[in-house]
Amino acid sequence: MASKRKYSPLWDHFESTEPKKAKCNYCSKTLAMSSSSIGSLSRHMKKVHPTINIKLNRLERIDDHEENASSTDLDQNVQEVPTTSTATSTSTAPIATTSTATTSTKATTVRRSTQIASTSMKDYIEIKKPLSLIKSQQLDEQLLKMIAKGYHALRIVEEQEFRKLVEMLNPGYKLPTRKTLSESLLPKAYNKALERVKKEIVKAIAVCITTDGWRSVTNDDYIAITAHYIDPDTYKLCSVMIGCCNYNESHTMVNISEFLHEKFCEWNIDYKITAVVSDNAANILGAVRIGGWRSVSCFAHSINLLVQNSLTTISETVTKVKNVVEYFNRSLPGARKLKEIQEQMNIAPLKLKQDISTRWNSTFDMLNRFFKIKDAIIATIAIIRSDLALSPNDWIVVEKAIPILSIFYEVTNEVSGENYVSASKYIVFCKLMSNQIEKFSAETTEPIKAFVTRLKDEMMQRFGDVEKNVLLREATILDPRFKQRGFRDIKNFDTAAAELKSKIGRIILPSERSNIPEPAEPSTVPSKANSIWEQFDEEVARLVPENPVAAGIVEFDKYIQEPLINRNQNPLLWWKERKAVYRCLYTYMLKRLHITATSVPCERVFSKAGLTLNDRRTRLTTRKLSQLMFISCN
Structure with a gap:
């Protein structure tokens, strides 16, 4: 029997899930209804969502x-x-x-x-033809996505020129009002995205979390949480934002730990957490420790602190460069003169970059740009501000500091991604950075010599024991691009390999768990003592280990003996092709290579939040901002 068509405007706000049941698009509550009446739906809307208009202006026939x-x-x-x-x-x-x-x-x-x-x-027909209900809903959803992902204000639907543009593009589409957009369409789109992301994260075998805190221009505190996992179907590293929530409690270790635990339970991933990546804030690290999760320090934050502490040895030269940059950025005649001289020297006009202490690699960007237009700067300063001139020794310091800082610039950019494997590079980059800094040990220029010495000390202090971190060293070994070659000390590899073999031997695969044989009864059939296969069977039995630990050792040794793949190849695709060969290793790999090396994903969430909640949108509530951020990031 064909289903009865739904003509009531109430069905714009509900979704039919089962016979005689419907789910609210705003609060996801499932309601029962009789076969001939939808009064329960109407009562729910009036009681729970009274601000939403459920009346439909029908068109004239x-x-x-x-x-x-x-x-x-x-x-x-x-x-x-x-x-x-x-x-x-x-x-x-x-x-x-x-x-x-x-x-x-x-x-x-x-x-x-x-x-x-x-x-x-x-x-x-040609001008006022109304759109179908489905088409109107699709346009409403796309409008909301444009607002969320483009950081537009909700009042855009009230702007006259935007309304004229929509009228010209599709006269049959009626823009929703600002109130409808805010109180009806936004919650509906948020709940729809929430259900979709929850269905996706269910497939994850292991989840890595990044978290950080942020204070908005309205002095509201937020905590962002992102989740990262390997999709076993597509073999891609996936990232989702599971919350950018307003947090009004005291930022103590206990309170933050409880907040994180509630979020993990809400998403049903509390038993899948393998690591929590955060910056070096003491309260976040303490919260992770209280929650019983493993902690990984943000690699990019650590590098930034290392560089900032070491730059104090050449602070005199850096300060002089800052003063020059500030003058040209502040003085319009100075900026014009610098541009004119660049053109006279047949140099492509470039603007100077300002150093910002909270922005990673900004000192390198400033010095690199400054040195690129050295001749133009010297000529311009000699004409208009000779008191800002740098000495020849200062220019030598700038020139020699750039290749040293470029090491950390390259590393920071490469580990800050979230769509490719990065945790396995943590130990490798520490090894490479130490080797590169060692090349500058013979430097004779006094400030640069002190700079290099300080960098070595900071590296040893922050990354001296990095090869003893269980999560990072196992991720390095399980990456077919690095394996033992990623370690600086081979002893640390041997220790990690022995532990990994033991862990792999204890893995029971799902197929093996269901096929564990029960104790067999003594056979009454007489064995053939003189069978022609007897010698062959004995040889095979000696070669195939019955002990699971021994089997894990054989699988691990075989994996280590395989040649390394190119470092630009995707290790997840390599594991996809060898999934059947290294079954235990593959299962364990899913719990290590999904870990991110930095908490940059949370920084990106806050950057988007800052673009959405700016000085012109301070009336945006915390709840609406959280919903907009969820739609924007997912």
Whole structure:
């Protein structure tokens, strides 16, 4: 039997899930209803969502429109015909003439009526044709996505020029009001995205979390949480934002730990957490420790602190460069003069970059740009501000500091991604950075010599024990691009390899768990002592280990002996091709290579939040900002 069509406007706000049941698009509550009445849906909307308008302005029928137009014309005809007949009766002209005039008048009237009716029909079909309900809903959803992902204000639907643009693009689409957009469409789109992301994260075998805190321009505190996992179907590293929530409690270790635990339970991933990546804030690290999760320090934050602490050895030169940059950025005549001299020297005009202490690699960007237009800067300063001139020794310091800082610039950019494996590079980059810094040990320029020495000390302090971190060293070994080659000390690899073999031997695969044989009863069938296969079976039995730990050792040794793949290849695709060969290693790999090396994903969330909640949008509530961020990041 065909299902009954749903004509009520209430179905714009509900979704039919089961027979006689419907789910609210705003609060996701499932309601029961009778076979012939949807009164429960109406009562729910009035009680729980009273601000949402459930009335639908129905369009006029074409027949009614034409009938009204025709009746109006006929009324005019009725008024015109008696006038003609009266004139005919009092006229001395022949009757035939009167009859002709009457016929002509009726024809003109009918023609005018037909033109009016056809014009109305054309206007309705070509210009005022309404969109279907599904199409209108799709346009509403796309409008909300544009606002969330483009950091637009909700009031854009009230701007006159935007409304004119939409009218020109599709006259049949009626823009929702700002209130409808805020109180109806936004919660609906948020709940829809929430259900979609929850369905996706269910497939994850292991989840890595990044978290950080942020304070908005309205002095509201937020905590962002992102989740990262390997999709076992597509073999891609996936990232989702599971919350950018307003947090009004005291930022103590206990409170933050409880907040994180509640979020993990809400998403049903509390038993899948393998690591929590955060910056070096003491309260976040303490919260992770209280929660019983493993912690990984953000690699990018650590590098930034390392560089900032070491730059104090060349602070005198850096300060002089900052003063010059500030002058040209602040003085319009100075900026114009610098541009003119660059053009005279046939140099592509470049603007100077300002150093910002909270922005990673900004000192390198400033010095690198400064040195690129060295000649133009020297000439311009000599003309307009000779007191800002740098000494020859300062220029030597700038020139020699750039290649040293470029090491950390390259590493920071490469580990900050979230769509490719990065945790396995943590130990490798520490090894490479140490080797590169060692090359500058023979430097004779005093400030640079002190700079290099300080960098070595900071590296040893922050990354001296990085190869002893269980998560990072196992991730390095399980990455077919690095394996043992990623370690600086081979002893640390041997220790990690022995532990990994033991862990792999304890893995019980799902197929093995269901096929564990029960104790067999003694067989009554006599064995063939002199079978031709007896010797062969004994040899095979000696080669195939029965101990699971021994089997894990064999699998691990075979994996280590395979050649390394190119470092630009995707290790997840390599594991996809060898999934059946290294079954235990593959299962364990899913719990390590999904870990991110930095908490940059949270920094990106806050950057988007800052673009959405700016000085012109301070009235945006914390709840709406959280919903907009969820839609924008997912």
